[in-house]
Amino acid sequence: MAQLIFFCGTMDSGKSTLALQTAHNHQSRGRKGLIFSSKDRAGSGKISSRIGLRTDAIEVDESLNFHEYVLEQLAQSQKVEFIIADEAQFYTSAQIEQLATIVDSLDIDVFTFGILTDFRTELFPGSARLVELADEINPLQVGALCWCGSRATHQARIINGVMVTEGEQILLSTADDVVAYEVLCRRHHMRQVTSRKSRDYYATNVPLFGE
Numbered sequence: 060m061a062q063l064i065f066f067c068g069t070m071d072s073g074k075s076t077l078a079l080q081t082a083h084n085h086q087s088r089g090r091k092g093l094i095f096s097s098k099d100r101a102g103s104g105k106i107s108s109r110i111g112l113r114t115d116a117i118e119v120d121e122s123l124n125f126h127e128y129v130l131e132q133l134a135q136s137q138k139v140e141f142i143i144a145d146e147a148q149f150y151t152s153a154q155i156e157q158l159a160t161i162v163d164s165l166d167i168d169v170f171t172f173g174i175l176t177d178f179r180t181e182l183f184p185g186s187a188r189l190v191e192l193a194d195e196i197n198p199l200q201v202g203a204l205c206w207c208g209s210r211a212t213h214q215a216r217i218i219n220g221v222m223v224t225e226g227e228q229i230l231l232s233t234a235d236d237v238v239a240y241e242v243l244c245r246r247h248h249m250r251q252v253t254s255r256k257s258r259d260y261y262a263t264n265v266p267l268f269g270e
């Protein structure tokens with residue numbers, strides 16, 4: 060029986076690398092599948108990994124209906140034996156439900172990959188729906204590390220060098236503001252101590268926690 064499987068991790072946890080490896084494993088056995096991604100760092104219609112691998116992918120925007128898309132492929136006699144769906148945190152709840160329908164009604168395995176929580180430590184809608192619906196949830200074992208060496212479980216949003224905890228869920232850099240992300244352990248996310256702040260502390264003894 061086909062399954063809806065969710066691999067989750069923070070940024071830098073090797074999520075896209077695993078998505079690419081999974082696609083490769085199936086393709087090397089002659090299996091045909093579809094590869095989706097959304098807002099990848101390499102641009103629209105790509106999956107790229109930090110260790111340099113990349114492949115073309117179907118870009119997911121809000122208007123895409125996964126179930127209808129797959130039905131169209133099948134109607135054109137295209138084989139669809141598996142689906143890889145990266146950056147699933149950016150999908151809508153409805154799109155996750157469409158993926159579940161593909162598993163149940165078409166008996167196609169769907170492998171999803173995504174970040175669990177956003178920079179405010181709240182679940183992304185796509186990831187929340189996956190936690191609710193997936194047959195299997197696998198936290199990635201190659202954990203990214205916080206600057207302190209602990210396992211990083213959260214992402215910090217850093218605008219012009221300063222960590223922020225409020226704002227839109229998805230935000231990219233503009234001409235005025237450089238938006239960056241850093242993975243932190245929960246302790247340092249809660250205390251808002253980024254690697255830069257910790258370095259400043261050791262260089263200048265500026266209090267870390269606002270004492």
Ligand SMILES: [Zn+2]
Nearest residue numbers: 205207244247
């Ligand atoms: Zn830490």
